[in-house]
Amino acid sequence: MRRMVRREREASPGVGPGxxxxxxxxxxxxxxxxxxxRWAVQRGLPRTAGxxxxxxxxxGVVKAAPELGIKVLTCYAFSTENWKRPKDEVDTLMSLLLEYCRLEATTLHKNGVRINAIGRIHELPPAQQREIERAVNLTRGNDRLILNLAVNYGGQAELVDAFRSLAAEVQAGRLDPDRIDAAAVASHLYTAGLPDPDLVIRTAGEMRLSNFLLWQAAYxxxxxxxxxxxxxxxxxxxxxxxEFARRERRFGAV
Known part of the structure; x- marks a missing residue:
């Protein structure tokens, strides 16, 4: 990453917003x-409540994003590594994904939000696949905000899938390996056609990307x-x- 990660604590009372x-x-x-x-444990609740x-x-964030000028919002909902969690927690996460797609799709559609899903969606349970497909199809024509739900997503898995796709094109004679460049790789990612993220936000204080958008978050x-x-x-x-507005982005230049 080009510059040091900035860590922020919740604003204290009396401190101006800048x-x-x-x-x-x-x-x-x-x-x-x-x-x-951790939010749930601090309150004596099961993790699923969190x-x-x-x-x-x-x-709340999806509602606010377009009002603040954001055109694409990508949210890390379930990683390829999250299957390692306890079964009851995984079942809850899958259930919440199903509920979100069923209950929110109509409202999001009315609000001009286009739902998209990135990740190895084909590995999800059939019911979740169907609801994601329904929500994606319902909202396909919207352009006020693109909401990318990263589900069964991993940055390394995404790159593996992209490289496999490129290799298949080379093997079929449709692509000269000497013509593979950064743009060619990007065109085979789950996010093909979308701008790379300008800003990555992480909550709960951890200082790592956790296998999230490894290619796209380069700058x-x-x-x-x-x-x-x-x-x-x-x-x-x-x-x-x-904070983003205060930073100077050089993309490797002086």
Whole structure:
């Protein structure tokens, strides 16, 4: 990453919000929604309660994003590594995914939100695959906000899938290996056709990407907050945008 990750704590009372975000704010914001389990444990609740609270936080952020000028929002909902978690937690996450697609798709459609899913969707249970497909088809024509749900997603798996696809084209004689460049790789990623994220937000204070958008985030600014995801609000999103506006992006130049 080009510059040091900036870590932010929740704003203290009496501290001014700082300058407003510039007009040229991030087009694409990606969020690692972390801390649901810890949020629940601190309250004496099962970890699954934290995931349910996290869905409420997602609703608020999806509503706020287009109002703040964000055109693409990618949210890390379930990683390829999350299958290693206890079965009851995985079952809850799969159930919440089903509920979200069933209950939110119509509202999101009315609000001009296009739902997209990135990851190895074909490995999900059939019911989840069907609901994702239904939500994607329902909202396909919307352009107010693209909501990418990263489900059964891993950055390394995405690159493996892209390289396999490129290799198949070479083997079939449709692609000269000498013509494979960064643009060719990008065109075979799950996010093909979308701008790379300008800003990656991580909640709950961890200082790592956790296998999220490894190719696409090469020049993204990173903003980390100690706030757990269920407590993340529009105000925190605005705080991240203000910090983004302060940074100077050089993309390797002077």
């Amino acid at each position: 300058p407003e975000p510039k007009a040229e704010g991030p087009r694409h914001v990606a969020i690692i929604m972390d801390g649901n389990g 995931h349910r609270a996290g869905v409420e936080a997602l609703r 993204a600014e990173i903003w980390v907050t100690d706030v757990y995801w269920p407590d993340f609000t529009r105000e925190h999103l605005e705080q991240a945008l203000r």
